[in-house]
Amino acid sequence: MKCGILIIGSLLWDSETDGRVNWRNTRLDIGRRMPVKAPIYYGRRSRSRGNTFTMTLRSDDPSGVAILVPCQLEIETIDDLVVEAGALWKAEAPTSAPGAIGSGWGCVGALLGSDKARKLLAAHWxxxxxxxxxxxxxxxxxxxxxxxxxxxxxxxxxxxxDIILATATVPDARLPTVDAVADAWIDQDGGHERYFLENVRHGIRTEADLEIWSHVERAAPCWLTTDTYSDVITMLRSEMLEA
Incomplete structure (x- = not known):
């Protein structure tokens, strides 16, 4: 059975957190990644990212675009699925105990899409x-x-x-407004705008992206003039003109 990881943020592009590059190289088939519709939002304020917002999943209409990356190995038994889930959580939380798949702020969940997967794995999972x-x-x-x-x-x-694994994080109790999300990036100078801009670069998009971007452009924070994300900024400006 074929398994994939639904990725909605830095797991796809972060090369600084211990183990993530190795996880992508050894367990994922990055070359076959594909955009998929998903209910994703900037909905969790992160202290480790300067109190800016990170992406969350919600039970809602699939208004955004996430990235589904197939695993290199197929799933034949529950043990295979357990290994993939543990590897995913280790990439999310490098200091977690071996075999862990969650903590107080998030956990790995499974979505079984085929009859075979549900029959063989649902109860065991x-x-x-x-x-x-x-x-x-x-x-x-x-x-x-x-x-x-x-x-x-x-x-x-x-x-x-056949099978999708994803990490769910606990969102803020109330979905933040577009202005609140944009202001959090505008009001910081620690480089945390990287999260939004790398997501855009790698095709992880929410329906609010252009509203967020419009608010940022009007505020003109100092990081807007750096060259690091000139390609992403050009793309967002082009999208604004086409909207």
């Missing part, structure tokens, strides 16, 4: 989720299954995949 002490949170139910619809390709195409 739920048992494992409970046995390791993981707790349902955000869009992960208490049985470890993701409470979102099965994604489709960004152009509506059907995905040739």
């Amino acid at each position: 739920s048992n494992h989720f409970r046995e390791v002490g993981a707790k349902g949170l955000s869009i992960v139910k208490p049985d470890g299954h993701l409470d979102i619809g099965w994604p489709s390709g960004a152009a509506g195409e059907v995905l040739d995949i």
